[in-house]
Amino acid sequence: MTITPICDRELWERACAGDPESFGAIFDRHSRAVYNFLCRRTASWAEAEDLTSAVFLEAWRHRSAVTLDRDSALPWLLGIARNTAANGGRARRRYQALKERLPTPSPVPDHAQDVADRLDEERALVALRASVGRLPAHEREVIELCVWSGLDQQAAATALGVAVGTVKSRLHRARRRLGHDLREYAPSCPDRRVIAEETS
Incomplete structure (x- = not known):
């Protein structure tokens, strides 16, 4: 047909x-x-x-x-x-x-690697938060203000209504407590790198 x-x-x-x-x-x-x-x-x-x-x-x-x-x-x-x-x-x-x-186009990023990196950072951040969560409340506050929020010690003292020396001593103790836990995690979390540098 x-x-x-x-x-x-x-x-x-x-x-x-x-x-x-x-x-x-x-x-x-x-x-x-x-x-x-x-x-x-x-x-x-x-x-x-x-x-x-x-x-x-x-x-x-x-x-x-x-x-x-x-x-x-x-x-x-x-x-x-x-x-x-x-x-x-x-x-x-x-x-x-x-x-x-027109500007020269940038190379297309490797999305698979980007996703993997982001997952690694998320896992590290979860571990970091768990470690910080085990601190006494007054030490956790100075970590959140000075390390995570980027305040200096004077600004943190004002935020907490305490003396600068108090913030300094709390931050020192918090760094010492966190040092061991932070060394266990992959250094992919930016917050962890900040703290790790200060504890070394």
């Missing part, structure tokens, strides 16, 4: 109705002919590939204005290709000028 292929007109009507697969079928059917035409016009395979993409992008944008010739979209596509090739020099110059103005 012979299956009659769907004509361009029907595919195009489906594409205009919002069916991208029908437009894909048009592309599959005619892209080689468009590419060959552009190869001959430009004498450059690479340029022909770029322009072929531009032709079909333009065709998609103006799909409602297609003019079919005996149910074939190829003549209309080649007309777009001709205009695209003629304008290619100006388009390439505009593209190159824009490219030169």
Whole structure:
């Protein structure tokens, strides 16, 4: 049994109705002919590939204005290709000028490593919080103010309503208590590094 292929007109009507697969079928059917035409016009395979993409992008944008010739979209596509090739020099110059103005893109980060690092930091932070949570309340307060919140000892003293010397002695004792526990954890938590440096 012979299956009659769907004509361009029907595919195009489906594409205009919002069916991208029908437009894909048009592309599959005619892209080689468009590419060959552009190869001959430009004498450059690479340029022909770029322009072929531009032709079909333009065709998609103006799909409602297609003019079919005996149910074939190829003549209309080649007309777009001709205009695209003629304008290619100006388009390439505009593209190159824009490219030169844009900053060089940064390398794409390794998201898998980033996720792993963040999980490590979260685990270290949980362990650190547990260790700090075992401190007496008055020592935990100075760690939270001086180390986690970045206050100096005078500001912490004002916040707590105590003398600066009291904050200093509490902070010293807290650092001594935390020193052993902190050395057990991977040094991935920024807070831990601050405390570890001060306990060494």
